[in-house]
Amino acid sequence: MKTSDFNFDLPEELIAQVPIKDRTSSKLMVLDKETGEIEHRIFRDIIDYLNPGDCLVLNDTRVIPARLIGSKVETGGKIEFLLLKRTEDDTWETLVxxxxxxxxxxxFSFGDGKLIAEVVGMGEDGARIVKFEYNGIFEEILDELGNMPLPPYITEKLDERERYQTVYSKHNGSAAAPTAGLHFTEELLAKIKEKGVDLAFVTLHVGLGTFRPVKVDDVDNHQMHSEFYMVTQEAADKINKAKANGNRVISVGTTSTRTIESVADENGIVKATSGWTNIFIYPGYKWKVIDNLITNFHLPESTLIMLVSSLAGKEHVLNAYNEAVKERYRFFSFGDAMFIK
Incomplete structure (x- = not known):
């Protein structure tokens, strides 16, 4: 299977630069994974496709202001850090x-010396292992000095930080938002719960490896970067209950999907655990738990479109993406949504 098999033509003007005002007003494409049939709706209509007893799995990670602008102590030369993942208390894998x-x-110095960083090692793909020195609480200093790490295809300034967070974000640690969840409001989630749908919250701290381009011609040779996840007993129980009762498990986003498929055993039973996953889901993957998926529209030739194609079929997905281009859907992080039913 070739990486080029997952290519499609995307006009640049369809890449969403800013979030729309009302989270639930995005377009929603509904794709039937069996027939390839397509419906066009508005995101708040997602409730019409959810049934009592279903379990909706959401990633409650929170994006940290991981982009730091500073200078080299010796020379004053400008430097930019992007924190990828914490490896120890004050040590991070960082893009520089x-x-x-x-x-x-x-x-390197940030905020006139409030934060000092020393490069102590080399990581994967040119990343640096960096140890920080500071007085006080690291998270508070980062909140003061850091900027939100928007993807490189977003060139507009983000006026409101919280619009790059889900309304249910809880655990700090991501370098990017789990963007399928950006469409939900607290009011919509309350209505979904009232309908009898269980909400299971898991955590996967999204690293930039999720969005890195696939640089190999043969999909089998691509290596995913590892990301940290946590699944509580409560979340595992809700997911297992839905499966046992013959109801659906519906993941919100590819990160929730990868978390659950990582922790499930061969019988599809989810266990409470935490750890690191580098699971790569692409066509040919044998699904263990997830039945349906709410997701955004992804980059051509990305691991994300490969995951979606694994669930709904490559031909159905590429046809749907071409339809989305024709109908002027908005793409990527601040874009519109798809429900694979």
Whole structure:
């Protein structure tokens, strides 16, 4: 299977630059994974497709302001850090631009010395292992000095930080938002619960590996970066109950999907656990738990469109994406949504 099999033509003007005012007013494409049939709705109509006894799985990670702008202590040269994941208390795997300034032993200052970083090692794909020095609470300093790490295809400034967070975000740690969840409001979630749908919250801290381009021609040779997840007993019980009763497990986003498929055993039983996953789901994958998926529209040739194609079939998905282009759907993080039923 070739990476190029997942390509499609996307006009640049369809890449959403800003979130729409009302989260639930995005377009919603409903794709039948068996027939390929397509419906066009509004996101708040998602409730019409959910049944009592279904379990909706949501990723409650919270994006940290992981982009830091500072300078090299020795020379004053400008530097940009993007925190990817914490490896120990004050040590992070970090992308650094320009990388040539970040040799082992180099020190950098942020916020006039409120935060000092020293490069102590090398990570994957040119990342740096960086140890921070500071007085006080790291999260508070990061909140003061950091910026939201918007994807590179978003060039507009984000006026309101919370619009790049889900309304149910809880656990700090992501370098990117689980964007399918951005369409929900507290009011819509309350209505979904009133209908008798269980909400199961899991955590997967999204790293940039999710969005990195696939650089190999053969899909089988792509390696995913690992991301940290947590599944509570409460979430596992809700998911297992839905499956046992013959109801559906519907994931909100590819990150929730990867979390649940990572922790399920071969019988589809989900256990409460935490750890690191580098699961790569693409056509040919044998699904264990997830029945349906709410997701955004993804980049051509990305691991995300491959995951969606695994669930709904490559031909159905590419046909749906071409229809979305024709109907002027908005793409990527701040874009419109798809429900695979």
């Amino acid at each position: 631009k320009p990388g040539k300034r970040a040799k082992i032993g180099a020190r």
